[in-house]
Amino acid sequence: MFSSRRKAAAVAAAASLVLLAPIQASVSAEPTAAAQEQEPAVYTVPNTDSTSRTEINRTGAQVIGVRDGVATVEATPDQAARLRASGFALDGGTGISEALQRVNRGKAAPGEFPPGYEGYHTYDETNAALDKIVADHPDIAAKSSVGKSFEGRDIPMLKISDNVGKDEDEPEVLFDCNQHAREHLTTEMCLRIATRFTDGYASDPAIKDVVDNREIWVIPIVNPDGSSYDIESGNFAGWRKNRQDTGTDLNRNWGYKWGCCGGSSEDPNAEDYRGSAAWSAPETTALRDFIDSRVVGGKQQIKASIDFHTYSELVLWPFGHTQDQVTEGMTQEEYDRFAKVGGEMAKTNGYTPEQSSALYVTDGDILDWMWAQHKILAYTFEMYPSDSGGMDGFYPPADVIEKETARNDAAVDILLKEAGA
Missing domain, CATH: 3.40.630.10 (Zn peptidases)
Known part of the structure; x- marks a missing residue:
């Protein structure tokens, strides 16, 4: 399904991730304090069912994954506060920019997939x-x-x-x-x-x-x-x-x-x-x-x-x-x-x-x-x-x-x- 070029690029990029990750972490610009205060974060919420997950979404937050009743939720600070006020227990709270740093381990040319993802099709x-x-x-x-x-x-x-x-x-x-x-x-x-x-x-x-x-x-x-x-x-x-x-x-x-x-x-x-x-x-x-x-x-x-x-x-x-x-x-x-x-x-x-x-x-x-x-x-x-x-x-x-x-x-x-x- 993939060309030899794409396969080779993916293998090379994967092999370089160990080296790229610490370098990238050291040069990436940190979000400003004001931006960090406003940006959405990703939380986990235990013991959810269809009704409670629907309630989560109705606050404006978004359930992005579920396993064994544990929901992964994307929410702004205000939405997270409303969820806690409604009785939901939110664990974690990883900012979106920080969460994306886990996958953005190096930068590709504009319009291309980042290193480690060249096997995907634009x-x-x-x-x-x-x-x-x-x-x-x-x-x-x-x-x-x-x-x-x-x-x-x-x-x-x-x-x-x-x-x-x-x-x-x-x-x-x-x-x-x-x-x-x-x-x-x-x-x-x-x-x-x-x-x-x-x-x-x-x-x-x-x-x-x-x-x-x-x-x-x-x-x-x-x-x-x-x-x-x-x-x-x-x-x-x-x-x-x-x-x-x-x-x-x-x-x-x-x-x-x-x-x-x-x-x-x-x-x-x-x-x-x-x-x-x-x-x-x-x-x-x-x-x-x-x-x-x-x-x-x-x-x-x-x-x-x-x-x-x-x-x-x-x-x-x-x-x-x-x-x-x-x-x-x-x-x-x-x-x-x-x-x-x-x-x-x-x-x-x-x-x-x-x-x-x-x-x-x-x-x-x-x-x-x-x-x-x-x-x-x-x-x-x-x-x-x-x-x-x-x-x-x-x-x-x-x-x-x-x-x-x-x-x-x-x-x-x-x-x-x-x-x-």
């Missing part, structure tokens, strides 16, 4: 990788654009099918990645799917059968502006949203139950800001329009999907806006199917399967909209790690990419099969 490298797939497999792969980002970048998409230039009457499956900018491992997940189902077509009968009987759509970077901005300086910025004004959380901007249930923020400075209105972000509008366009002859052709995120190692299904299992838009039979397939996928990758709201309540997310609007068997995967206790969970080193993306091969295969049921 926006331009992702486009080049997709172009190479098409050049190598023009009979089964075609590249297009879902639409434009806020800053005018194309949102690239790959179609994989045995008759790639024809709209066949076959079940379609959508894999999308990197709605949240700092979750770069997800881009690698989508690139693995694209590579596996093209490079393996000629030699693997199981892959050939899937490609011959499905139409597969892969969108590696839904949020190209935010993803590019996160590494713009040559160091990670910890950026989550798009680049529209103060930024919109794309996965709170979808139109179903937008802003309904305390599962997103109306504060433009919040990490989970839902935008000024449903569909106010051009990236969500573009992806919505594509999914809507797959209604052919009154029937939605996309039958199943996975929206990849990091981190916490979870397999999630609708709904996120309510903790009820059976509710408007969800029968017991439908819920049972979600749970059954989700459980089967989780057995293959070791993730925890649960309803989305079991993590915390969200509204305006892609998962709920895809099911409510189109009855797409839609899942969200929260990828590796299970928990890091901090910001570094968003930035696992490049040497885990192959293992942690391959870890989902069997789950992807299960969903592709289920799409024909």
